[in-house]
Amino acid sequence: EAGVAQSPRYKIIEKRQSVAFWCNPISGHATLYWYQQILGQGPKLLIQFQNNGVVDDSQLPKDRFSAERLKGVDSTLKIQPAKLEDSAVYLCASSRPRIRGGTDTQYFGPGTRLTVL
């Protein structure tokens, strides 16, 4: 089975510019997550979707970050405008919920490394 796909793999922008990341989860995985991983730290959850609804976005800086999953499959994460401190790896993960025979195990994509200059 194909894994979680993300693009682009790398992105360099200047502060105050906008950027968008794309994620395609594993087929059949209803739950999708976006994480931010700053160098030297563990991943931190930004937002969790169940199908196309938001389950948890309490850690998402909503003044500049937005995410959507309109058809319950692919998702995009946008930063507008970017700040220097947004430099990080943005990871997408997906899982199949327990109520649908899943195990809650999250499977991660390769990530997008964002550098803000």
Place this chain on the structure above:
Amino acid sequence: AQSVAQPEDQVNVAEGNPLTVKCTYSVSGNPYLFWYVQYPNRGLQFLLKYITGDNLVKGSYGFEAEFNKSQTSFHLKKPSALVSDSALYFCAVREDSGNTPLVFGKGTRLSVIA
């Protein structure tokens, strides 16, 4: 709120020797515990998890972890380390109920020396 501590930033071990990467956790309810490995420029790869049942969990690539409820620990182990095991290892925890988020430790870098 749940939390994870990985007390060692770096673990060095000689090839062929046993390795241990430490993890302790804190949750209000019952824990779901996970170990992930991250190679350079790659995403996180799932190694193993504890949900319920046997305290010794076996996972990918010969790794195993032991759940110890009294010590709130979930240490990752391998009987004989390989140079290819060198990577960044993350422990993560979530509560067993509802849609609580997965919380990660800061990671431990494992270096296996030939």
